[in-house]
Amino acid sequence: MKRLERWSLRLGFALGVLTGVVYGWLRYLGSVKGEFGPEPSPWQPFWQHAHVLAAPVLLFALGIAVRGHVQAMLGRGVLRGRRTGLVLLVLAAPMVLGGYAVQVVTTTGLRNALGWIHAAVGALFAVLYAFHWAKPRA
DSSP states (O other): OOHHHHHHHHHHHHHHHHHHHHHHHHHHTOOEEETTEEEOOTTHHHHHHHHHHHHHHHHHHHHHHIIIIIHHHHHHTOOTTHHHHHHHHHHHHHHHHHHHHHHHOOOHHHHHHHHHHHHHHHHHHHHHHHHHHHSOOO
């Protein structure tokens, strides 16, 4: 993988995880006491928008990684990291599609379910990416 590809993937991953974690925290755990009871944090919209803007950076970098890294590793028959890499590839689809669906679905129950699915798949993706990236180099 070329240096620009590697760093764009790391940057996209870091931005996606940072903004997603902060937004998720504020959305589900960060309510503030308002005049009439709990209210959403005033920072919640900022971090939601930051996550929506950061996600395409990760998506673009994932596309570059598939072309420059995944195909090369599969073509050369490299086994090191193959399991986590393929699982990451499979998890990317529901993570991305769930993130887009959350933005356009208007039914409250379905949107909430998609949000939780997106968060769970995103968390699993983040953990597996960290393991995949930290694997010993040959």
